[in-house]
Amino acid sequence: MQPVLTCKGLSVAYATGARPVRDISFSVAPGECFALVGGSGAGKSTIARALIGLHGRGTRIGGELWLGGRDMAGAGPEAWRGVRGRQIGFIAQNPWSGCDPLRPVRDHVAEAWRCHALPASWTEIAARLDRLGVAGAATRMAQAPHTWSGGMLQRASIAAAGALAPPLVIADEPSSALDADRAQSVLDVLRALGSAVLLISHDIGLVLRNADRIGILHDGRLIEQGTPDTLRRNPQHAQTRRLLAALDPMPPRRTAPLPTPLLRLDGISASYDRGRVRALEATHLGIAAGEIVGLQGPSGCGKSTLLRIAMGVERPAGGRIWRAAALDRPAAVLPVFQDPVASLVPHWPIWRSVAEPLSAPHLPRLSRGARRERALSALATVGLHGIDPEARPAELSVGQCQRAAIARATLARPALIVADEPTSALDGPSSWQVGRLLREAADAGTAVLVVSHDTAFLTRLADRVIAMAPGRTLTPGKGARPHRAGEPAGGIAVGA
Amino acid sequence: MSLFDLTRPEAPPLAGDRHVLSRLWRHPSGRAGLLAGLALMLFALVGAVWTPHPPDRPDYARALHAPSLSHPFGTDATGRDLLSRAMDGAHRSIGSALVVLGAVFLIGLLVGTTAGLAGGPTDMALMRLTDIAMTLPGLVLAFAVLGLLGPGFVNLLIALIIADWAWYARLARSLSLDARQRPHVIAARMAGIPPWRIVWGHILPGVALRLGIVASLALGGMIGAISGFSFLGLGVQPPRAEWGALLAESRLYFSLAPWLLVAPAGLIFLSVLSANLIGNALRDLASPKEA
Numbered sequence: 001m002q003p004v005l006t007c008k009g010l011s012v013a014y015a016t017g018a019r020p021v022r023d024i025s026f027s028v029a030p031g032e033c034f035a036l037v038g039g040s041g042a043g044k045s046t047i048a049r050a051l052i053g054l055h056g057r058g059t060r061i062g063g064e065l066w067l068g069g070r071d072m073a074g075a076g077p078e079a080w081r082g083v084r085g086r087q088i089g090f091i092a093q094n095p096w097s098g099c100d101p102l103r104p105v106r107d108h109v110a111e112a113w114r115c116h117a118l119p120a121s122w123t124e125i126a127a128r129l130d131r132l133g134v135a136g137a138a139t140r141m142a143q144a145p146h147t148w149s150g151g152m153l154q155r156a157s158i159a160a161a162g163a164l165a166p167p168l169v170i171a172d173e174p175s176s177a178l179d180a181d182r183a184q185s186v187l188d189v190l191r192a193l194g195s196a197v198l199l200i201s202h203d204i205g206l207v208l209r210n211a212d213r214i215g216i217l218h219d220g221r222l223i224e225q226g227t228p229d230t231l232r233r234n235p236q237h238a239q240t241r242r243l244l245a246a247l248d249p250m251p252p253r254r255t256a257p258l259p260t261p262l263l264r265l266d267g268i269s270a271s272y273d274r275g276r277v278r279a280l281e282a283t284h285l286g287i288a289a290g291e292i293v294g295l296q297g298p299s300g301c302g303k304s305t306l307l308r309i310a311m312g313v314e315r316p317a318g319g320r321i322w323r324a325a326a327l328d329r330p331a332a333v334l335p336v337f338q339d340p341v342a343s344l345v346p347h348w349p350i351w352r353s354v355a356e357p358l359s360a361p362h363l364p365r366l367s368r369g370a371r372r373e374r375a376l377s378a379l380a381t382v383g384l385h386g387i388d389p390e391a392r393p394a395e396l397s398v399g400q401c402q403r404a405a406i407a408r409a410t411l412a413r414p415a416l417i418v419a420d421e422p423t424s425a426l427d428g429p430s431s432w433q434v435g436r437l438l439r440e441a442a443d444a445g446t447a448v449l450v451v452s453h454d455t456a457f458l459t460r461l462a463d464r465v466i467a468m469a470p471g472r473t474l475t476p477g478k479g480a481r482p483h484r485a486g487e488p489a490g491g492i493a494v495g496a
Numbered sequence: 497m498s499l500f501d502l503t504r505p506e507a508p509p510l511a512g513d514r515h516v517l518s519r520l521w522r523h524p525s526g527r528a529g530l531l532a533g534l535a536l537m538l539f540a541l542v543g544a545v546w547t548p549h550p551p552d553r554p555d556y557a558r559a560l561h562a563p564s565l566s567h568p569f570g571t572d573a574t575g576r577d578l579l580s581r582a583m584d585g586a587h588r589s590i591g592s593a594l595v596v597l598g599a600v601f602l603i604g605l606l607v608g609t610t611a612g613l614a615g616g617p618t619d620m621a622l623m624r625l626t627d628i629a630m631t632l633p634g635l636v637l638a639f640a641v642l643g644l645l646g647p648g649f650v651n652l653l654i655a656l657i658i659a660d661w662a663w664y665a666r667l668a669r670s671l672s673l674d675a676r677q678r679p680h681v682i683a684a685r686m687a688g689i690p691p692w693r694i695v696w697g698h699i700l701p702g703v704a705l706r707l708g709i710v711a712s713l714a715l716g717g718m719i720g721a722i723s724g725f726s727f728l729g730l731g732v733q734p735p736r737a738e739w740g741a742l743l744a745e746s747r748l749y750f751s752l753a754p755w756l757l758v759a760p761a762g763l764i765f766l767s768v769l770s771a772n773l774i775g776n777a778l779r780d781l782a783s784p785k786e787a
Contacts, residue, residue, distance in 0.1 A: 016522065311686070330688035335679070343679035347701050353680065360688035405683075412687055 003027035004167040004196045005051070005088075006066040010073075012043075012050050015058035020046045023063070024222045026215050028196045030167060035199040035207040037243065038217030039427045041397045044200045047217075048172040051198070052090050053080030068167065085112055089161030089195065093173040095153035099145035105156050106141035112163035128159045132189050151182035155189055162193040169193060172200045184209070202427035204243045208232065216240045246428035260289040262415060262447045263310060263327060268319035270305050279305040280316070285466070289326070289415065292438065292448040294462030296455060301468045303451045304420065310449055311335065311418050326415040330362045334414040336438075338421035340402035344393040350404055351375040351389040357412035378407040382437055399430030406437045410446070417441055419450045423457055435461045519781050520774065526781075529773025536767050540590050543583025551576065551584035552735045560753045569759040573749055578742070582759045585737035588649070590767060593718040596656045601711045603657070604664020609703055611665070612672030613695060623669065629662035642730050649738075652731040656721065664707060671703045713775035716768030723764055739764050 005028040012021040021043040028034045038044050049055045051065070053075065065073040068087045072079065084090070092098045099108050109129070110120035122141075129137035132155045145153055154174060161169050171190060175183030187210050190197055201207050207214055208228045216224040216231070218239040224231070235241045263286065270280040280302040287293045287310075295303050308314035309321070311333050326332060334357070337343040344353040355375035358366055366374070376389055382403040393401050402422060409417050419438065423431035435457060442448050442463075452458050458465050520526035549567075555575035563570045569578035611622040629637070641655035675681060676699060684694050723740025725731040732738035739760040746756030 015524075313682075313686075331686065334686055335683055337679040337683070339679060343683055345680045345698055347705070348697075356684055356689065357687035359693075361690055362688055408683070 001030055002069075003029050003066075004068070005198065007051075007063065008066075009063035010047075010050065010065055011062040012046050012055060013060045013062065019220065021050070021220045024217075025063075026222060026225060028168060028198055030196055031194065032213065033191060033197040033199060033211045035201060035211035035214045036217055036222075037201055037204055037207050037214060039202060039239075039243070039397075039429050040399055041219075042217040043220040044202070044217060045172065046220075048170060048200050051170055052084060052088055053077070081115075085116055085166065086164050087166055087168065089163075089166045089169040091154070091157050091161050091169060091171040091174045091190070093176055095150060095157050096145060098157060099153065101144060101146055103144075104142045105145055105148060105153070108145070109141070109156055109160045109163065112160040116164065118164075125159070128163075129156060132159055132192075133185070149182075151186055154186050158186070158190055158193065162195060166195055168198060169195045170198045170200070173202070174199070175206065176201070176203070204246060204428055216243065242429050246432045260324070261286060261322075262289050262324045263287050264322040265306075265309065265316075266320045266322070268306070268309060268316045268321070270302070270309065270314070270316050280309075283319070283468075285310065287416070287447045287449055289324075289447050290442050290445050291464070292442045292450060292462045294458035294465040295449065295451045295468060296453065296458055296465055297468030303468055306468070307418055307420055307449065307451055310416075324415070329415075331357055331360055331412050332415045334409040334412060334417055336402070336405055336409055336417060336419040336422045338424055340398050340405050340422075340425060341393050341396075343405045344401055344408075346393055348392070349390040350387065350393060350396065351379070353393070354378055354404055354408045354411060357408060360412075374411065375407075378411045379404065381410075382407045383433065397430075399426050399433070402426060402430065402434055403437065406434065406441070410437075410441050410444075414446060416447045416449065419448065421452055422450065423452060423454060431457055516778075516781070520777055523777040523780060525773045526777030529770045529775075529777060532766055532770035533774060536586065536590060536763070536770060539583060539763075540586035543580075543585075544587045547577075547580035547583045549577035549580040551580040551737050560749060562753070563755055570753060570755045572745060572753075572756060578756060578759050581737040581742060582739065582763055585732075585739050585742060585760075586763070588732060588736070589719055589723060589739040589764070592649070592653055592722050593715055596653050596660070596722070597711045597715055597718055599653075599657045600661045600664050601707060603661040604666075604668050605700075605704060605707055607661070607665040608668025608670075608707075609672040609695070609700065612669040613676060613699070619669075622665070626662040626665045629658075630666070632659075634659040638725070639730075642725075647730045647733065649732050649736075652722065652725050656718070656725075664711070667710060668703055668707050671706050672699055675699045675702050709775060709778045712771060712778055715771035715775065719764060719767050719771070723760075 007027070008025050010021065010024045011019060013019045024047065026034065036044055036047060046055075050059075050061055053072065055061060061073045063073060064071050067083060070083075072083065075083075099105070106122060106125055109125050110122075113120035122138075126138040126141060129141060134140065134152055134155050140148070140152075141156075148156070158169075158174075169190065174190065175186050183206060187199075187206070191210070199207065199211055208231075211228060213225065213227055214231055215222050216237065216239060218237070223237045224235070224240050231240060232244065235244055265283065265285040268280055268283045268285070269278070271278050283302070283306060285293075285306065295306065297303055305314065309316050312323075312327075335343075344350065345356075351372050352375070355371040357363075358371050358374060372389070376385075379385065379387070379389065384400060384403055384407070387396060387400060393404075396404070402425070406422075417438070422438070423434050426434060431454070438448050438450065438461065450458065450462060517530075520530055553576065555571075558567075558571050558575035559573055561567055561571040561575075567577050567579065569582060571577055572581070607622055607626070611619040632640075637659040638652075638655040641658050642651055645651040645654065678698075681694060681698050684698055685691075719739075722731060723738070723743065726738045726740035727744040729741075729744070732741045734741070742760035743757065743764070746753070746760065749756055
């Protein structure tokens with residue numbers, strides 16, 4: 001059978017002369033699921049844009065791009081409009097940002113027909129949503145997108161992408177905004193459409209489970225192609241091995257007892273909006289020097305509030321806080337943030353952001369050159385010896401920025417590092433590196449408090465994982481050890 | 497990687513090249529704007545020290561001559577060379593717009609960041625002051641100030657500064673409120689960096705850059721506004737030349753000597769265009785980094 005999509009020597013060149021994608025060749029057979037996997041900066045999104053004709057003006061597409069018997073490499077916007085929806089469906093990462101918040105969900109699905117001047121019927125849309133597993137579709141589809149869950153709304157975008165039964169659906173990170181269970185069900189629904197699927201993802205585990213064939217992208221080139229089995233058994237390229245290594249467990253967790261308690265929160269409660277919104281109730285948390293404690297839970301359960309109280313930037317409404325003397329010196333608690341790029345000063349060279357804690361007035365004065373030296377060696381310890389220390393954060397990848405942010409946090413030797421979703425913006429190999437760096441910091445005696453929605457990551461990294469949920473007594477998560485006698489208060493109880 | 501990111505024009509990496517001017521030069525509309533701006537600057541600088549004919553001396557024998565080799569833009573009703581007058585007026589038109597914008601930029605930056613970072617009663621007092629300034633339409637306020645001070649070029653600039661500063665203060669306040677929440681600011685605070693150094697190193701540069709982009713986009717409008725007031729006779733007083741005033745004079749002889757309109761109108765158009773092109777390019781260059 002003729003492939004639904006064939007790329008021969010596809011390359012993308014920006015107006016600036018940068019060529020983020022070079023000489024890529026692959027084809028997708030009807031009904032097949034072909035996955036493109038790579039770390040951040042590998043060129044995944046650039047390819048996705050090129051394949052649906054949304055590369056910006058001034059961006060040049062080279063090579064051949066065969067879609068439905070037509071070479072679209074040099075096609076204009078008019079030709080692309082005819083192809084989108086009929087030849088290719090597209091599913092974006094975040095279903096909410098693809099929806100107008102003021103219009104009901106059904107309008108967004110109906111758009112798939114309307115933009116080709118075809119009539120859309122509500123009963124047909126409801127039936128299709130129903131088939132994709134949206135319960136009560138007929139009434140729910142008249143509601144606004146924000147009232148839908150991410151998994152449900154992603155189903156609606158799948159219904160829209162498959163509306164005109166295109167032979168190929170391109171899905172760019174379709175499940176990265178969802179948690180693991182929902183991610184799998186969304187991919188099942190996607191396969192059930194019957195179209196060929198081009199799956200673009202950074203998640204090698206997800207791709208191994210779902211794709212028929214996999215292409216590994218690195219630095220704008222397709223370095224390896226094969227079935228999940230051949231890639232797993234016999235990876236040819238070092239980068240493939242690195243991606244697969246991210247599936248392996250973290251370095252072993254600490255088993256030795258931790259004698260030095262650092263921080264203890266007892267019966268903490270917090271509320272917002274003059275007491276109307278309860279953020280935390282009767283919560284306990286303890287952490288010792290050198291320990292990694294993971295906090296896990298759905299959004300709105302008070303993770304961030306608890307974190308801010310632990311950091312000392314917010315005062316609880318009730319409860320007791322015990323802090324070790326080590327926490328009373330300046331810069332004893334340093335943060336690692338969810339958005340790594342924004343956590344570095346945008347207009348400073350990277351070394352200067354990393355060295356900034358050294359210039360705090362409570363530390364002995366260092367010359368600019370000495371601070372730069374210290375920053376460079378800190379960057380080297382997080383594996384960034386190869387980068388230009390004068391680079392601005394926007395010139396580095398997100399993963400590199402997060403490593404630089406950890407270098408900054410460890411350089412000042414804090415007693416406690418507080419990390420809020422440190423890996424949610426990162427791909428597999430980068431998260432793994434961040435996990436290793438946090439582990440190294442803990443081994444050097446720093447306590448680490450990590451919030452993450454990534455259960456697998458926390459389970460592998462943390463000495464204890466604490467699950468939080470609003471209004472329920474909480475149980476320790478999977479990777480957690482039983483509470484030991486003599487350990488500072490472990491486990492959290494919220495509400496009653 | 498969301499759909500929003502996909503539909504946004506691509507943000508090419510800017511590695512290895514960090515100087516604003518050289519990045520502007522590589523941006524297509526930035527380069528066009530810079531070229532036009534440089535030509536105008538040269539025109540204004542030369543015009544400030546030398547003109548082919550004395551700009552203010554009448555020569556009634558040569559009144560209303562059509563463009564020729566000795567008078568490329570023609571002559572006006574009193575026989576003054578229009579090229580010389582346009583050159584002489586250039587530094588007044590462009591320079592005064594730069595002075596007004598520089599002043600509102602500085603006042604806005606100072607008042608806005610003080611309000612945003614100090615908070616409390618200081619914020620309250622400064623923002624009520626800007627509210628008062630903003631409730632009066634800019635044009636009306638400028639007319640009122642000119643009415644109090646009397647017409648004149650310096651008074652016009654003072655009036656425009658009084659009419660405009662509040663918008664910049666408002667913007668600088670919200671930018672600094674946003675900046676103080678940024679993760680890199682929180683990280684610096686927790687590392688024990690003293691507040692004044694956070695303000696100087698982290699907050700002010702970002703706020704100034706964004707405010708500067710807004711100011712550069714407003715440059716075109718400001719040249720137009722100054723020309724407009726001169727056109728109404730409230731700015732530059734005769735016989736001094738200024739583009740808006742030249743335009744006002746040429747209006748009287750439009751049916752006899754339509755070419756009188758071309759030079760001042762074209763120069764105003766060119767400077768507005770150049771400022772907008774540079775402003776647009778700056779915004780493009782700043783947004784992928786600052787997003």
